[in-house]
Amino acid sequence: MQIYNTFSRKKEEFTPLNPPLVTMYMCGPTVYNYFHIGNARSFIMADIVRRYLQFCGFDVKFIMNLTDVDDNIIKKALEEKRPADEVAQFYSNAFFEDINKLKIKPATTYPKATMHVQEMINVINELEKKGIAYNVDGNVFYDISKFPSYGKLSGKKTDELESGSRVEINEAKRNPLDFALWKKAKDGEPSWDSPWGKGRPGWHIECTAMSTKHLGKSIDIHAGGNDLIFPHHENEIAQSEACFEQKFVKYWMHFGFLNIQNEKMSKSLGNFFTARDVLAKYSAETIRLFFAQTHYGGPLNFSDELLNSAKKGCEKISNLIEVAENQIRNNSQEGVDPEFDFQKYRNDFMSVMDDDFNTPQAVAVIFDFIRAINKIIAENEKINVRFFHQVKLMLKETAYDVLGIVDMDEKHTDSNLSIENELIELLIKVRDELKKEKQFSLADQVRDGLAKIGITIKDTKSGVTFKRD
RNA sequence: GGUGCUGUACCCAAGUGGCUUAAGGGGAAGGUCUGCAAAACCUUUAUUCGUCGGUUCGAAUCCGACCGGCACCUCCA
Secondary structure (H helix, E strand, C coil): CEEEECCCCEEEECCCCECCEEEEEECCCECCCCCEHHHHHHHHHHHHHHHHHHHCCCEEEEEECEECCCHHHHHHHHHHCCCHHHHHHHHHHHHHHHHHHCCCCCCCECCEHHHCHHHHHHHHHHHHHCCCEEEECCEEEECHHHCCCCCCCCCCCHHHHHHHCCCCCCCCCCCCCCEEEEEECCCCCCCECCCCCCEEECCCHHHHHHHHHHHCCCEEEEEEEHHHHHHHHHHHHHHHHHHHCCCCEEEEEEECCEEECCEECCCCCCCCCEHHHHHHHCCHHHHHHHHHCCCCCCCEECCHHHHHHHHHHHHHHHHHHHHHHHHHHHCCCCCECCCCCHHHHHHHHHHHHHECCCHHHHHHHHHHHHHHHHHHHHHCCCECHHHHHHHHHHHHHHHHHHCCCCCCCCCCCCHHHHHHHHHHHHHHHHHHHHHHCCCHHHHHHHHHHHHHCCEEEEEECCEEEEEEC
16 A cells, blocks of 8 residues: 655555554644534545555554644633633534534544643653753743754755744744744633643644654654644654654645635635535535545635535435345345456455545546446346345445445434335325326326425336435 | 645546556436436547647656646644
């Protein structure tokens, strides 16, 4: 398997440090707002990477942190006139609701920054002992001049950065590029005791502390959006490698942005849609297919037109699932056993996914498969149920388990729904009788009436099926 | 100013030296099936990959120049 490593700017053979274990860390949200659909792209693509590694038999330990104390949260707390921890709790809950709706598999753990302040203090202490961190009146900064390879991930040279920098000069820093490890508390801000007085951690230090604690000093994969390469991930490397004196991350993965009219969707520009707003219009599967149809590293525009196109694609997949499930219910032992090389498609799927998670090609393999199967179904009068079991299995493994672009969740039918189903079945039977009597206008009344309330009827060879919108 | 990414059909998008005289999805057009629909199937929709040169037996793929688009260098996935 090959993974594109931002660090080397090349695809590299993926060899985890301690197979079959894979340690994966993803920079999670700062919980001061609902996350937007651009954030969702990163979360979903990381989810697909993680699912595929598991599909390949790796034992993936996947950590995603929650930043639950920072400037933005404090600002939001002032705006909403409630305590910062309440704001963080509120948006953490919203975060979990949304990723659940997006069918993102839960991480192994979601460590919170505020639960790891002691670990962060320990790292800062160590850096201070080594003479890399310096304390100016209760603010502790990282001295980048003490880390000669600073800039190695982003390819930035510190002298060039200085000349073009628009950073507001903080007089306390020795060098404008030095970054805060510990921030002195102002009145009314959340704070913790520390060797440097009351304060709170800087942003970058939490990932160093939490990734080390939960995954070890060296990890396999560290993922995040493109905008985190500099300075966030650069700073994480500086902190971790200066403190622990070993390579921090083997593979750096970065996700491209979701754009709106070719401009980055971002909270600061205000040109964003929240994931929950988009989920109100489109299913998780549609959103996931929309993302999977583009390679994770490139930019991608967001529009209703593109989402609708993905929606049609999803329907194509679920239509076949429906046919297969319908046939499996009928359980026909009669009919032909068509010759079909399921393994070929499975192998194709794996070989393109092995190539740096080429989800657009993986999706193409699935659609090729679907067309081939539909053709066989169209050409044969009766097909043995064994065939449909295999069809379903193939789609379950690829489209459902790995990509999550089709809904095959176990449905727990509540009693209202099952009465409803029986009523629909009854109407379908009545329509069937009407058709036999050639009373087509009445039969169409039934079909159109059901369509109006969002139930679509299809006459197929294996009988009539219905589906809710 | 520095750094990195990017330009493929009507839209989205893969492919990065011969397997491709370019996957897949959507859209459009025609046909088959159907009482009619829907779904599905078949056919058509880029001899061409921003432009111009070069390297090569061979290039969308490598090199150079030029023209666009975007991002990072400040919190942001």
